Amino acid sequence: MQIVPKPAANQAFAYKNASIKSNLTLVWYFSIVALIGFGVHLIHHLRLGSGAFSPDMLPYLAVYLSNVLYALLNLLLLPSARVSNSASWSVSLLEMMYPAFLAFMATVLSIYTSMQGHGPVPFIMGMMVIAMLVQGHLLFLFGLLFCCWLAVSAGLLYMLPSGQASSPILTCFTTMLIAFFIARLAEKNRVGQFTVLQELHDKNQLLEELAVQDPLTKLYNRRYFTNKLEIETARSLRYQHPLSLLIVDVDDFKQINDNDGHLVGDEVLVEIANLITQQMRADDVVCRYGGDEFVILLVEACAEQSKEIANRICESIERCSFRRASAKVTVSIGYAQYIGQPLGDFMQQADQMMYMSKKRGKNQVAFFGCDFETESAPETIE
Numbered sequence: 001m002q003i004v005p006k007p008a009a010n011q012a013f014a015y016k017n018a019s020i021k022s023n024l025t026l027v028w029y030f031s032i033v034a035l036i037g038f039g040v041h042l043i044h045h046l047r048l049g050s051g052a053f054s055p056d057m058l059p060y061l062a063v064y065l066s067n068v069l070y071a072l073l074n075l076l077l078l079p080s081a082r083v084s085n086s087a088s089w090s091v092s093l094l095e096m097m098y099p100a101f102l103a104f105m106a107t108v109l110s111i112y113t114s115m116q117g118h119g120p121v122p123f124i125m126g127m128m129v130i131a132m133l134v135q136g137h138l139l140f141l142f143g144l145l146f147c148c149w150l151a152v153s154a155g156l157l158y159m160l161p162s163g164q165a166s167s168p169i170l171t172c173f174t175t176m177l178i179a180f181f182i183a184r185l186a187e188k189n190r191v192g193q194f195t196v197l198q199e200l201h202d203k204n205q206l207l208e209e210l211a212v213q214d215p216l217t218k219l220y221n222r223r224y225f226t227n228k229l230e231i232e233t234a235r236s237l238r239y240q241h242p243l244s245l246l247i248v249d250v251d252d253f254k255q256i257n258d259n260d261g262h263l264v265g266d267e268v269l270v271e272i273a274n275l276i277t278q279q280m281r282a283d284d285v286v287c288r289y290g291g292d293e294f295v296i297l298l299v300e301a302c303a304e305q306s307k308e309i310a311n312r313i314c315e316s317i318e319r320c321s322f323r324r325a326s327a328k329v330t331v332s333i334g335y336a337q338y339i340g341q342p343l344g345d346f347m348q349q350a351d352q353m354m355y356m357s358k359k360r361g362k363n364q365v366a367f368f369g370c371d372f373e374t375e376s377a378p379e380t381i382e
């Protein structure tokens with residue numbers, strides 16, 4: 001059918017969708033890493049002989065275990081979330097929960113290791129990971145990092161002897177800022193890449209459309225028709241579905257050009273293209289074959305239906321008052337039915353019938369190779 005220009009892509013929505021899907025992929029990878037990490041840590045402790053449930057190991061165990069549970073939850077839910085086509089709130093929530101969980105882990109572990117004199121190392125690692133994960137939600141990221149920093153600071157002030165907390169608190173603050181700016185940079189970079197890819201995709205799509213589109217009528221062109229003819233005839237043979245071809249030629253179009261000018265001629269062609277398109281179903285293929293000639297592939301239309309459509313096209317064009325054309329505009333139509341003949345013959349049969357319509361006085365339809373018509377319709381010619 002006629003090529004309708006696509007509405008401009010909703011860039012923001014498309015980006016959000018792409019961003020969420022890509023973040024979910026990250027969550028998925030991290031979930032697997034957490035599972036592996038848990039296993040390795042457990043084996044390490046068992047080999048040391050300290051036991052998986054020694055008091056030293058308990059906070060780590062708690063954190064790992066909850067991570068494993070969360071990872072399993074992710075692994076169960078993510079496949080369905082990732083195929084979801086919309087940036088729905090449940091997908092967003094799932095995506096947000098993982099960084100929030102990581103932030104919690106980093107905070108708890110930092111306070112714990114600081115109490116043992118190791119410093120807030122998990123906080124630093126955690127913040128960097130979170131910064132990478134929550135690109136696209138900068139406000140959420142900043143709020144999350146800031147809350148973690150406040151929690152770690154409060155924990156350090158409470159747990160450590162006075163005077164010893166200020167240095168790790170300052171380290172945590174610097175880490176929080178660095179993590180935030182890393183995320184901003186990564187986000188900018190990603191938006192840039194996304195925009196370039198989106199533009200490239202849009203331009204490719206436009207080029208693809210232009211390659212098969214007639215610039216005047218916006219119908220498909222001859223190149224598209226030739227390709228489609230091969231596909232539809234093969235389909236028709238395989239599934240034994242009827243396939244019909246109409247060739248529509250404007251009567252005395254040269255006179256319209258000569259009397260009213262080429263611009264009016266162009267307007268008449270566009271109007272005819274619209275009138276034809278209005279009679280078509282979604283599967284039918286309408287093309288401008290060249291000059292004042294149009295071809296129509298009626299997919300799964302039997303002879304009776306095709307005759308009705310061809311007559312409707314003829315009548316609608318005859319009835320239409322073309323505003324700037326001084327004479328009446330009519331068309332002649334040739335019809336052929338596909339029954340497995342070579343494609344050249346198929347085209348030629350419809351073409352012969354179109355010329356037969358012209359010979360018989362124009363503004364009519366002539367049919368070829370159709371038993372229904374040969375027996376019953378007086379205008380049928382074979």
Ligand SMILES: Nc1nc2c(ncn2[C@@H]2O[C@H](COP(=O)(O)OP(=O)(O)OP(=O)(O)O)[C@@H](O)[C@H]2O)c(=O)[nH]1
Pocket residue numbers: 216249250251252253254255257261262263264265266269290291292358
């Ligand atoms: N305005 C306009 N004219 C075109 C275009 N393409 C082809 N033509 C003209 O269309 C005319 C086609 O004329 P023909 O098909 O040869 O003959 P006709 O006048 O239609 O006569 P019959 O086909 O016998 O009814 C030619 O004068 C072409 O110059 C186009 O894109 N715009």
